[in-house]
Amino acid sequence: MEQRQVIIVGGGIAGAATAWALAEAGCTAVTLVEADAQPGTHATGRNAAIQRTAIPHAQLHPLARESAAFYRHPPAGFCSHPLVEPVGVYLTAPQGADADHTQQWIENPAFAEGGQEVSWDQVQKAHPYLAPREAKAWFFPEEGIFDVHAILHGFLHLAQLAGVDFRWRCPVTLLCQEQEVLGVQTPDGPLYAQQVLLAEGGWAGRLLPPTNPHRFDVRRRHLVVSGADSRIHPHSPVVWNLGADEFYFRPESGGMLMSACDHHPVSPQQGEVLDREILGLVAEKALRWLPGLDNLTAAHAWAGMRTFPQQPGFHLGADPHYAHLYWAAGLGGHGITCAPAVGRVVALQLLEGGCGLPFNRRSAAPLLRG
Ligand SMILES: Cc1cc2nc3c(=O)[nH]c(=O)nc-3n(C[C@H](O)[C@H](O)[C@H](O)COP(=O)(O)OP(=O)(O)OC[C@H]3O[C@@H](n4cnc5c(N)ncnc54)[C@H](O)[C@@H]3O)c2cc1C
Numbered sequence: 001m002e003q004r005q006v007i008i009v010g011g012g013i014a015g016a017a018t019a020w021a022l023a024e025a026g027c028t029a030v031t032l033v034e035a036d037a038q039p040g041t042h043a044t045g046r047n048a049a050i051q052r053t054a055i056p057h058a059q060l061h062p063l064a065r066e067s068a069a070f071y072r073h074p075p076a077g078f079c080s081h082p083l084v085e086p087v088g089v090y091l092t093a094p095q096g097a098d099a100d101h102t103q104q105w106i107e108n109p110a111f112a113e114g115g116q117e118v119s120w121d122q123v124q125k126a127h128p129y130l131a132p133r134e135a136k137a138w139f140f141p142e143e144g145i146f147d148v149h150a151i152l153h154g155f156l157h158l159a160q161l162a163g164v165d166f167r168w169r170c171p172v173t174l175l176c177q178e179q180e181v182l183g184v185q186t187p188d189g190p191l192y193a194q195q196v197l198l199a200e201g202g203w204a205g206r207l208l209p210p211t212n213p214h215r216f217d218v219r220r221r222h223l224v225v226s227g228a229d230s231r232i233h234p235h236s237p238v239v240w241n242l243g244a245d246e247f248y249f250r251p252e253s254g255g256m257l258m259s260a261c262d263h264h265p266v267s268p269q270q271g272e273v274l275d276r277e278i279l280g281l282v283a284e285k286a287l288r289w290l291p292g293l294d295n296l297t298a299a300h301a302w303a304g305m306r307t308f309p310q311q312p313g314f315h316l317g318a319d320p321h322y323a324h325l326y327w328a329a330g331l332g333g334h335g336i337t338c339a340p341a342v343g344r345v346v347a348l349q350l351l352e353g354g355c356g357l358p359f360n361r362r363s364a365a366p367l368l369r370g
Pocket residue numbers: 009010011012013014015033034035036039040041042043044045046047048049050051052170171172173199200201202203207221222223303304305306328329330331332333334335336337338
């Protein structure tokens with residue numbers, strides 16, 4: 001019977017960051033199993049790569065701040081080039097209720113730090129094709145655009161060097177308990193461990209019995225990248241317009257990456273399927289927000305899943321109902337921004353719960369069956 005200390009289900013940023021944090025703490029009898037042939041093909045490989053630490057949630061903002069420090073000074077061997085291009089991020093909101101609400105939380109240090117209030121003219125100076133607007137704006141000069149590929153592979157590389165074992169093309173089909181040991185069924189056969197971490201992104205909770213108390217809300221979001229256009233400066237800041245008419249954009253590959261911030265609930269099967277209506281909405285918002293960029297054409301479009309737990313915040317750490325089971329799930333729209341801190345927090349709970357200690361046969365109750 002093959003037995004590990006921790007099995008991590010899911011090779012996105014949540015699983016990778018936790019694998020790294022466990023290895024960093026000396027817990028290396030860890031196997032990460034990923035259904036796909038390579039890591040990061042779902043939400044982690046389909047996001048907008050925007051670092052935005054201003055988040056109106058008292059659990060998430062500190063995680064984002066801690067992670068920002070990590071990204072500025074990653075550990076030796078993580079990556080040989082900067083992980084964030086600090087082009088700056090503008091958060092804006094139309095005058096009225098949206099601006100008042102945004103101002104309230106943005107000036108609260110529990111939710112935002114380092115932002116300076118600026119005029120709309122300043123935003124327009126950075127993006128001259130923007131429509132004139134009655135809006136409030138704040139600038140976060142140190143934030144910007146992630147190199148998500150480098151971040152994911154930095155975590156995996158250091159975890160692998162420390163001895164963490166990875167299994168790609170290895171979907172877990174069953175979560176079970178045998179002889180008081182937690183186990184997962186995979187095409188390579190069963191794997192057993194003292195602890196199992198669920199980091200399954202949009203599939204969170206799917207391995208648990210239908211009666212389990214955890215519910216996740218999977219929301220699809222589309223991103224569109226325009227063709228290259230000489231009017232777009234490749235290092236101009238991100239602009240994220242909050243409020244009822246939410247829309248964000250940033251330079252990408254010579255063009256503009258844009259989202260209409262759609263958030264329709266979907267099943268994981270539909271989570272990456274493009275909806276033409278939403279693509280039309282992006283085009284409509286682009287015309288309205290960026291009138292100076294007429295004749296912009298779409299070069300690429302894709303969709304991905306943002307997964308939310310029922311309670312606002314992330315779903316992290318020891319499961320209150322099932323012994324030996326842990327979570328790094330429900331990272332919503334901030335998973336890359338917060339990943340290093342998520343990894344640290346979850347690894348700490350795994351360590352406190354037994355990882356690194358001699359194998360302990362505390363009985364898991366109630367019995368889990370997928
Ligand atoms: C359009 C979009 C834009 C976003 N923009 C940003 C942004 O600008 N900034 C930011 O910080 N965040 C952003 N996010 C959010 C961020 O991408 C996610 O929070 C993060 O990637 C979630 O990572 P994860 O590891 O939880 O999920 P995933 O990356 O989806 O990884 C989960 C993995 O688990 C695997 N898996 C599932 N079930 C099993 C199983 N049974 N067996 C084995 N493997 C399994 C899957 O194959 C998958 O690879 C965005 C998300 C989307 C969709």
